[in-house]
Amino acid sequence: MTGSDAPPSFRLAYVPGVTPSKWVRIWKERFPLIPLELVSVPSGEAPALLMDGGADAGFVRMPVGREELSAIPLYTETTVVVIPKDHLLAAAEEVSTEDLAEDIVLHPLDDSLGWERPPGLPAFERPETTEDAVALVAAGIGLLVVPQSLARLHHRKDLTYRPMTDVPESRVALSWPEEKTTERVEDFIGIVRGRTVNSSRGRTPTPPQPKQEKRPASGGQRRGSAAGKTSSRNPRGGASGGAKGAKGAKSTGGAKGAKRGKPRGR
Template sequence: MTFRILLVPGVNPDRWLRVWAERLRDVPVELVHASPDEAVPLLRSGGADVALVRLPAAGDDLSTMPLYTESTVVVVPKDHVFSVVEEIDAADLDDELLVVPLDDQLHWADAPGTRFAGDPVPTTADAVELVAAGVGVLVLPQSLGRLHQRRGLVARVVRDAPGSAVGLAWVTDRYDDLTEEFIGIVRGRTATSSRGRGAPAPEPTPPTPRGKGSGGSATGKGTSGKAATGRKSSAKGSATPRTRKPRPR
């Protein structure tokens, strides 16, 4: 039995996989890679148990859990004016030519600048090639910027641009114990939590002993009570002897 996790480009599950390996050593993980357009259909068809995707993931049959929102970056040639700063404002893109690939994951409908009017650009990788050739700039989620990093290009954060939300998705009707376990790991649930098959069973608490025998050792009344005080022995054994008067002869 394996647990299959579908990933879209740019998403890194390493920190969760390490925890999974510690808690569920008998259940290996299989990573399934898919393009953003293929991810949800593949999840629905049973190609994966859960998916780390960019939100929203449409469909009434799916359950989703937002995880984090990525910053947006602009990728430009190394000699571009943006390369001398760490961050820019969205308004700084007004005079730029924007290359928007068909697999765009930012979906920034009102992005400033002028859109590239040449032939359609099929993929983000193709858009990066155009930017490297000096044709326009590319805005995309930060993790995709790292994924496509190459010599001669730099990425700078666009402060007030919309971010890209990443979340966990699964088919609601196929929710099971392993899915719950992974959700718990992603949420930071500890191994000792009562939920999830990876949690160890709690150790039974020994019952509190009751009765006279145990009460003596616990409270000091049984063993160290009357016998310890010497009252009983002094009453009969160790009392001062009485002096008898001599009888008259």
Template sequence: MNPPSLTLGYVPGATPAKWARVWAERHPDVPLGLHTVDAADAADAVRAGTVDVALLRPPPDVSGLSVIPLYEETTVAVVPKDHVFSAVDEIAIADLEEEPVLLPLDDVVAWGDAPGARVEYRPENTAEAIELVAAGMGALIVPQSLARLHHRKDLTYRPITTAPPCPVALAFAAGTQSPLVEEFVGIVRGRKAGSSRGQTQPAPKRSAREKTLAKQAARAAAGKVARKPGGAGRGRR
């Protein structure tokens, strides 16, 4: 029998390091395999069992998947460092209206009515699109993590105000009964070591009225203690 293990897929730009570190601390005897998967293939990799769980950008079709939203990334425009956009901290959608914009075939922003004059040629992938941005062919709209991943000294990026954000989620096969997958989900959700769904649940939170009554009782008890020694102060006129 093969020893237990877990395989985590993640799309370019996603950063599983912090969760992998916690996993290694809690389960040193259970290897966590990390595998980069293309954004377009991530969901199918989970469905096919190629990976047990994946950090991905949710696809339109999530059939067969359990998807847990994690966070949303800022959408940015990548441009040459000497571009006029580099003079400001952020840009508006209107600023891109006349700007040539590249749309790679592996685009993950899925912004249907994105601004800009669409460049006819579509690069094969984001890496090629970055090369074309450096060559002055146009801007590239991507999640901020991809702009950082493909950082170059001759390029910069600026957040696009009011642009739709780029969500990242955790996905695993729907209906899975794998304890290892459930444990990883717990780590991602911030569950502390030693806690589990099957263990005693923490005491329910007290209502505002219960908290008020508890404070009143504490004050009354404190008052009794303060008056107790020798009955000090009694009988004075």
């Protein structure tokens, strides 16, 4: 298959922590001839990627920060603090910002919570990525506050996490350039919103096929033909039966009546 003959693909970006497998599976079921390409992108670079045409749509963390991008909020994540398993906070069920007052809290450059300064004591330097920050937590240099999906993504056996009660939460949304709301984008929006295949705002449904006229079964033709033959014989049979009855009346009833009416001569 040449490049010009290849079917158009749909490019879907996603930021770390988002698992698009459910929506990808539905896309493949509904549009098996249209390949879906996944594009992994850091949270901070996702809006620029969409604006530059690197993907048709993407799962991003809000706010997207671009007026040209449309966004459909999908869900809000729990915020957690990543700590060593032997940390004192590991015994707590929930943690507040006050509980972190005496700890160094790392603030990676790809922070996904959007705050200017996290709680606790600041570190001397900001790690490049969340993954780097998790490694520093394992080294005992500080703690890290992130959405729960990122804590799971970078899980380590020597670390654990606890939910926080009074910190910002991360919202995940489906976003795309407003001026490029193509048919493919509408198709994917329909999938994310849970629309059915034949939804008027989803992909154009298959038009109903014309109903075929029912043809009589061959057995019915035989029964009808046999009935026709029987009905065509019935008049003759009825006439024949009537003739026989009349003949019997004349030869039997009439003769007997004549014999009774005439006295015997002596």
